[in-house]
Amino acid sequence: MIGDRLQPRAFTALLIALLRMDVRNLAYAGATGVKAGEVLPPLYWVVGQILTTSLLVSLMLFGRVSAWFFAFAGLSTAMLVVFSAVVVEFNELALNPGDSDVIGHRPVSGATYAAARLANLGVYVGVMFIATSIFPTVLGAALLDGGAALAARYLFASLLVNVGTAAVVVLLYTLLGAGRVLDRARALLAWIQILSILAAFYGAQLMLRDGDGGVEMFAAAPPDWTRWLPTRPLADAVAGGGLVTLAAASAVVATMTLLAGFRLRAAWSGVLRGEHRLVADPAPAVAPDAKKARRGGVDAAVYRLTRKMIARDAQLAARSWPALGVAAATLLLGAATDQLADPLAESGARIGLTLAFPVLVAAAVPILYQNLVFSRDHEAAWVLLHVPPRAVARGVRKATLLSFVLPCAVLGFGVMAWQWRSPGHAAAVSAMLWLLAEAAARLSEIYVLVVPPFSRPPARGASTGRASLTSAAVTAGGGGVAAMAYAAGRAPVWFVALFGGLLAAVWWLDRWAERHG
Amino acid sequence: MAEPTVSLRAELRRRLAEPRGLLQLFGATFGVALVIAGAAATQRPFFERYVVEKHPATTAATRDLAARVKELSADELRGRSEAEWTELYHAYLASSGEEVEHLPRAFAAADSERIARRLIRTWHAGSDAQRQRVLAFLESAREPDLSVAVEAASRRSRPASQELSRRFQDLHDASTPLGDR
Numbered sequence: 001m002i003g004d005r006l007q008p009r010a011f012t013a014l015l016i017a018l019l020r021m022d023v024r025n026l027a028y029a030g031a032t033g034v035k036a037g038e039v040l041p042p043l044y045w046v047v048g049q050i051l052t053t054s055l056l057v058s059l060m061l062f063g064r065v066s067a068w069f070f071a072f073a074g075l076s077t078a079m080l081v082v083f084s085a086v087v088v089e090f091n092e093l094a095l096n097p098g099d100s101d102v103i104g105h106r107p108v109s110g111a112t113y114a115a116a117r118l119a120n121l122g123v124y125v126g127v128m129f130i131a132t133s134i135f136p137t138v139l140g141a142a143l144l145d146g147g148a149a150l151a152a153r154y155l156f157a158s159l160l161v162n163v164g165t166a167a168v169v170v171l172l173y174t175l176l177g178a179g180r181v182l183d184r185a186r187a188l189l190a191w192i193q194i195l196s197i198l199a200a201f202y203g204a205q206l207m208l209r210d211g212d213g214g215v216e217m218f219a220a221a222p223p224d225w226t227r228w229l230p231t232r233p234l235a236d237a238v239a240g241g242g243l244v245t246l247a248a249a250s251a252v253v254a255t256m257t258l259l260a261g262f263r264l265r266a267a268w269s270g271v272l273r274g275e276h277r278l279v280a281d282p283a284p285a286v287a288p289d290a291k292k293a294r295r296g297g298v299d300a301a302v303y304r305l306t307r308k309m310i311a312r313d314a315q316l317a318a319r320s321w322p323a324l325g326v327a328a329a330t331l332l333l334g335a336a337t338d339q340l341a342d343p344l345a346e347s348g349a350r351i352g353l354t355l356a357f358p359v360l361v362a363a364a365v366p367i368l369y370q371n372l373v374f375s376r377d378h379e380a381a382w383v384l385l386h387v388p389p390r391a392v393a394r395g396v397r398k399a400t401l402l403s404f405v406l407p408c409a410v411l412g413f414g415v416m417a418w419q420w421r422s423p424g425h426a427a428a429v430s431a432m433l434w435l436l437a438e439a440a441a442r443l444s445e446i447y448v449l450v451v452p453p454f455s456r457p458p459a460r461g462a463s464t465g466r467a468s469l470t471s472a473a474v475t476a477g478g479g480g481v482a483a484m485a486y487a488a489g490r491a492p493v494w495f496v497a498l499f500g501g502l503l504a505a506v507w508w509l510d511r512w513a514e515r516h517g
Numbered sequence: 518m519a520e521p522t523v524s525l526r527a528e529l530r531r532r533l534a535e536p537r538g539l540l541q542l543f544g545a546t547f548g549v550a551l552v553i554a555g556a557a558a559t560q561r562p563f564f565e566r567y568v569v570e571k572h573p574a575t576t577a578a579t580r581d582l583a584a585r586v587k588e589l590s591a592d593e594l595r596g597r598s599e600a601e602w603t604e605l606y607h608a609y610l611a612s613s614g615e616e617v618e619h620l621p622r623a624f625a626a627a628d629s630e631r632i633a634r635r636l637i638r639t640w641h642a643g644s645d646a647q648r649q650r651v652l653a654f655l656e657s658a659r660e661p662d663l664s665v666a667v668e669a670a671s672r673r674s675r676p677a678s679q680e681l682s683r684r685f686q687d688l689h690d691a692s693t694p695l696g697d698r
Contacts, residue, residue: 062561064567066676127543139554142558212570216642221673
């Protein structure tokens, strides 16, 4: 009988083992490109990415905005990256039902296990806290309206954000039953850091080229939706010396942390007894039922198979979505910095990003095709060798456009319609995006999809491969179309002619792809 | 660059498998980050140099247009295109000569809301020199509502130098009735 008291030696051994598993955890392998056996552990690169994001955001805003917005941006970035990091590594950090198989039969008390797990989570959140706080704290202190007191308040607010965000994730898993949803999003969340770096890098370049001060205007008068972010009152307290707000926030975070601790304690007891099961059920089988498979012919069957593979293979989705990251960043940064003007109502430099968005989405299509070639279930791809290649190409095209391009077109339409208050004009740009993507898909069928989809094992460094040249060709062609739209300058008749030309190009490429076989 | 030898790699791996080695690795990384942050923090003037509202150089045509503004009524100036307002405003920002000194009063009389939006943008996104021109504009325009509007919008902007802040405060005090202060 080991009772429920803390065992110091077992605690130390268990904590060291858990920390080793944290730093060698492969949850971020896809986003960092490292393997468990490499000299520098995967977690090190995650911390490096967080530091890079924090550095870029801080340098971008240093000397350009008020201390209030500087604090708001730093705290919001910290909240985003810590949320994604804790979700991605939740099983390793906080609650791993597999632990019962490893230590369930050993003489480890519940208190020891709980203390080791809690300390492990604490160390991880501590590392995240340091990584997200160094740059904004030091640079914030050097702002004209900064100073040592502001830096101290920022550091405290950052601690609240880090601990509070981790507590929220724990509560989402253990109290609100959101584990299944978060598990599905895990592979995509692993790319948050990379996307943040891209957004900050491209955002900084756009900001330097923007002569109208879009970022400064945004910083001085942020839109109303930012009032809903918990980091906004914290930034008010950091910049305005609101100690009452900080004290109230501390009480809220302490309550959430205590509640999360109680929920985890209950879950850990369950794990040791082998009762707790949190991981999602295995992914559904790929094969649709026979009746469904016959519906709609071979094209439709390939389409359904491809959609199913995209939905169930989180690695495939995680490899593919970043290809659209630059396009999404361009759209959102353009909207945020007032550089996403309506090409049917304005002319000049402010329509540049609007026209770049469809081209960037189309340029990602060959990369998406390249990623579809690889699958961890590649050995089952023999079935596609017995299907006419054109049927495969049509099914894959439909699945790619509907799974990846349609969400971009809808997002673009929504953002542009909201910005311009003109759904018709937004629909015209989204239609241009769709036609460019259709053309890019047909070109990719000829030059990228030269082997059946899902027929190769995932290989490091192969995410672009032969797609690069096709993507460059699409960028050049799409750039030409965008240049013509730019030159058309508010003249609807030219846009109609442009759509006619695009439709003709898609028809011609379709004929070419059909002949190519 | 030469690859590390097998023994060095093995030694590194062995060290990084221990808590002490990991602590040293992360500690050194955070130390380097702290040094970079400290170095950047001393270079604020370098970063501030890139905060500037960009505009094209003033052309002879714009100078002619600025001269003709004297002969225009407020309604006629209000009816001028956005592009012409932009050119004239940029000409004012770029020059402190006599040829543009009449523009603030003319703009304020023609459309004070429209010119307030431009002044606020320059206050947020302009360099120190451009901010000085904004203050000069407000001083010349002698339009209390304009000064109050720009001052109100500037509260969440990056702070100005002490001298600019003092001038702005004086202007605000002069524009605001005693009871509202």
